[in-house]
Amino acid sequence: MRLSDIDTPAVLIDTAVMERNLARAAEYAREHGLRLRPHIKTHKIPALARRQIELGACGITCAKTTEALAMLSCEPPDLLIAYPVIGAQKIARLIELARRAPVTVSLDSVDAARPIAEAARAAGIEIGVLAEMDVGLRRVGVPPGEPVLDLVLALLRLNGLRWRGLAFYPGHIKTLDESGRAQLGSLREALWSAVSLLKERGLAPEIVSGGSTPLLWESHTLPELNEIRPGTYIFNDRNTVLSGACAPADCAATVLVTVVSTAPDRIIIDGGSKTFSSDRLASSSEATFGEVVGHPLLRFHKMNEEHGFISLNGAPQSFRPGDRLRIVPNHICVAMNLHERVYGIQGDEVTAEWRVEARGKLQ
Ligand SMILES: Cc1ncc(COP(=O)(O)O)c(C=O)c1O
Numbered sequence: 273m274r275l276s277d278i279d280t281p282a283v284l285i286d287t288a289v290m291e292r293n294l295a296r297a298a299e300y301a302r303e304h305g306l307r308l309r310p311h312i313k314t315h316k317i318p319a320l321a322r323r324q325i326e327l328g329a330c331g332i333t334c335a336k337t338t339e340a341l342a343m344l345s346c347e348p349p350d351l352l353i354a355y356p357v358i359g360a361q362k363i364a365r366l367i368e369l370a371r372r373a374p375v376t377v378s379l380d381s382v383d384a385a386r387p388i389a390e391a392a393r394a395a396g397i398e399i400g401v402l403a404e405m406d407v408g409l410r411r412v413g414v415p416p417g418e419p420v421l422d423l424v425l426a427l428l429r430l431n432g433l434r435w436r437g438l439a440f441y442p443g444h445i446k447t448l449d450e451s452g453r454a455q456l457g458s459l460r461e462a463l464w465s466a467v468s469l470l471k472e473r474g475l476a477p478e479i480v481s482g483g484s485t486p487l488l489w490e491s492h493t494l495p496e497l498n499e500i501r502p503g504t505y506i507f508n509d510r511n512t513v514l515s516g517a518c519a520p521a522d523c524a525a526t527v528l529v530t531v532v533s534t535a536p537d538r539i540i541i542d543g544g545s546k547t548f549s550s551d552r553l554a555s556s557s558e559a560t561f562g563e564v565v566g567h568p569l570l571r572f573h574k575m576n577e578e579h580g581f582i583s584l585n586g587a588p589q590s591f592r593p594g595d596r597l598r599i600v601p602n603h604i605c606v607a608m609n610l611h612e613r614v615y616g617i618q619g620d621e622v623t624a625e626w627r628v629e630a631r632g633k634l635q
Pocket residue numbers: 311333354441483484485486501502503504505
């Protein structure tokens with residue numbers, strides 16, 4: 273099968289670039305003695321998780337229990353649900369998961385922990401648990417310091433759970449400019465103070481799990497960190513390029529689209545918010561939705577559900593209906609969740625077709 277045989281819109285993965293991204297991160301983790309536990313939310317494809325494990329990942333990270341069930345065929349040596357598991361149906365699924373693979377969950381309250389501990393005891397199993405710290409995103413997690421110590425002490429009292437360490441997500445650090453570097457410095461101090469406090473009580477954490485793709489290559493500068501959970505790094509996207517964590521040539525995923533209409537000042541493509549997601553750029557006020565490969569002047573500035581509006585922005589009108597373009601999306605993880613299947617390519621050759629098994633698995 274060749275590229276020209278693929279119907280549009282479609283996500284294409286340049287497998288050589290993907291393999292280079294995977295190998296680079298695996299090598300970095302090995303070199304710095306870090307456990308690599310990729311977040312699979314970016315690809316949601318068991319075969320790609322398997323590839324990450326083959327290259328040395330210690331396990332995988334998922335957000336949701338249904339997503340984790342869909343990923344089990346990758347045979348994860350260890351599975352982290354890095355999202356509070358709250359509610360009877362989700363806990364039942366967590367128990368099902370824990371019967372099939374070693375499972376750890378990160379959470380930030382005794383209210384979240386107690387029902388999981390009860391269900392684990394009733395099932396005669398033990399579930400690993402990480403105490404979630406808020407290091408600046410103000411999303412989930414308790415503040416580092418005494419609140420973390422209190423949470424850990426409470427977790428240790430709950431039979432059915434095995435406390436394994438700490439988790440955090442530094443999603444507030446989007447670029448490593450001057451202010452990003454200052455935030456990284458605060459993060460370093462927060463980790464040091466949290467881990468020191470625990471060690472003073474004889475509670476050295478086995479795992480300190482954190483990290484993101486923008487901070488991937490800075491992980492070794494956080495001495496307490498011993499497990500990293502990047503997700504986006506497998507493909508990268510416009511946000512990753514803007515964060516400074518990769519070069520444009522490291523973007524493995526593009527969306528193949530067809531021009532469906534033209535006018536003197538614009539072209540319309542067959543992909544809008546149901547193809548790309550509506551995500552704006554994370555660290556820029558620029559209102560664009562992707563970069564058109566090979567056409568730096570074109571501006572993909574507006575979307576309806578199934579239409580993408582691209583302004584020619586001074587470029588000559590050399591397009592006709594039927595022409596095909598490739599676009600690097602702003603945020604590949606949400607785009608992947610919109611597609612049933614994606615294609616691996618090498619040049620013009622289609623070398624793989626993957627079902628996005630965990631797409632739409634939100635519970
Ligand atoms: C809890 C958690 N861990 C890890 C990641 C992976 O980060 P990134 O998308 O920067 O690779 C995310 C991303 O949203 C996350 O929410």
